[in-house]
């Protein structure tokens with residue numbers, strides 16, 4: 106009899122989940138945002154935790170390739186702008202960590218996933234910054250690619266994530282303009298500066314195309330994410346949009362993109378471009394990029410080196426609380 | 433150029449160098465602080481400091497150009513990126529290594545405490561431009577002082593580990609505090625002409641505040657110790673060599689370019 110009751114119970118439970126899941130999908134289809142207290146499928150929650158924390162890590166690790174050039178910035182004005190830019194990225198990381206926290210994971214867990222190498226972040230930051238022109242190329246290409254993804258995410262189905270994106274996008278377009286401005290100034294400069302500019306574009310172009318992820322047919326998470334409207338455009342769609350934008354802007358710089366197959370296609374009304382080196386892509390994803398080790402190591406040092414500071418802050422806050430209780 | 437004009441220029445360079453060098457040191461934490469919140473907070477201070485540096489360099493450049501008959505004009509960037517180590521007039525305290533987070537917080541407190549009372553005086557400077565820059569800077573400096581005081585207290589009175597780290601930081605930094613109040617000749621000239629600060633007065637205010645914060649932080653003030661000085665006259669610690677190598681790398685490697 107007990108077995109029977111249990112059977113009935115689980116059957117009822119299944120039906121309820123089905124119904125509830127239908128309501129959930131309906132909300133998504135009607136463009137109603139999902140909020141932290143709403144019911145959501147466990148897979149939806151897990152997908153978002155993975156994606157938002159990866160996104161947050163990318164902002165924080167993304168501070169490193171540019172942060173390392175603050176000390177070399179060539180003028181006071183450029184130094185101030187670069188400091189502010191890298192600081193913005195820390196802010197983006199914070200917004201995103203808090204958005205992820207609404208899904209029931211905490212900051213320290215996410216940080217530990219990052220420094221243990223378990224969590225991923227955007228592979229682009231595993232490439233080295235080798236000249237001042239890289240500060241321009243990163244702003245123009247890397248922030249530029251990030252913007253396309255993030256503009257799409259302003260309409261993502263999870264409320265806190267979408268709202269974080271709206272705040273972030275405002276700052277990102279400023280970053281891209283600053284990056285372009287650095288390159289534009291170089292393009293008007295000496296031969297050495299022009300060469301520096303072209304070299305940075307050559308090095309950052311392909312990695313920035315890789316930022317959009319694998320080709321649609323090879324992307325594992327895409328379909329479900331599209332149904333749940335976490336993602337709203339496919340990797341290839343966004344990548345194509347990016348190429349169309351950059352292929353025009355590079356003309357203003359009088360520079361070229363390092364792709365012999367890049368050609369305007371009248372029929373498609375967009376650019377054709379060459380094949381990405383997918384071996385390189387997967388290698389960097391797997392941790393073998395030029396700077397994977399250094400980036401994780403820098404984050405690990407910052408996090409673990411800061412343990413005593415965080416502990417002291419907690420201990421002091423406790424002492425204060427006890428004092429005010431006693432008073 | 434009249435003597436007191438030279439002193440005024442040196443005074444502005446001294447104030448600018450202090451802000452730039454400390455900005456440069458603090459900015460090395462960007463991306464490496466114990467948490468993103470702290471990263472943002474310290475980076476804010478770096479941004480304020482580079483703003484102050486630019487204001488003082490720009491004013492110094494204007495004075496230099498107005499008083500230079502030869503006509504080669506200098507800019508704020510020339511002054512920051514093309515002067516040699518013995519021309520930098522920052523106090524040694526600003527160029528001391530970052531150490532751990534505690535040492536950086538303590539250095540910030542000791543310096544912001546100094547800057548706070550300095551700007552309090554300079555808002556009454558007879559030089560309108562200096563007074564205006566001080567006026568602009570006092571608000572942000574008030575915040576720097578409050579924030580760094582809180583961290584000195586928190587770490588001093590936090591855990592046994594944080595306390596002993598702060599005791600170590602005090603030992604490291606204390607010998608460089610005396611220089612803040614030893615007036616260079618250009619500071620004395622500027623005091624006489626009513627445009628500079630009175631360091632005797634400043635020292636009293638600084639000392640009271642330091643006492644207050646240290647006692648809350650359960651840290652003791654070291655007894656008499658030897659004062660390391662020379663920075664205000666361009667005699668620096670060896671830390672300045674790698675620092676300027678970074679800071680001036682681009683302008684030295686690619687002279688005469690627009691950036």
Ligand SMILES: [Fe+2]
Nearest residue numbers: 164193194197
């Ligand atoms: Fe960002």
Ligand SMILES: [Fe+2]
Nearest residue numbers: 194248277280
């Ligand atoms: Fe950005």
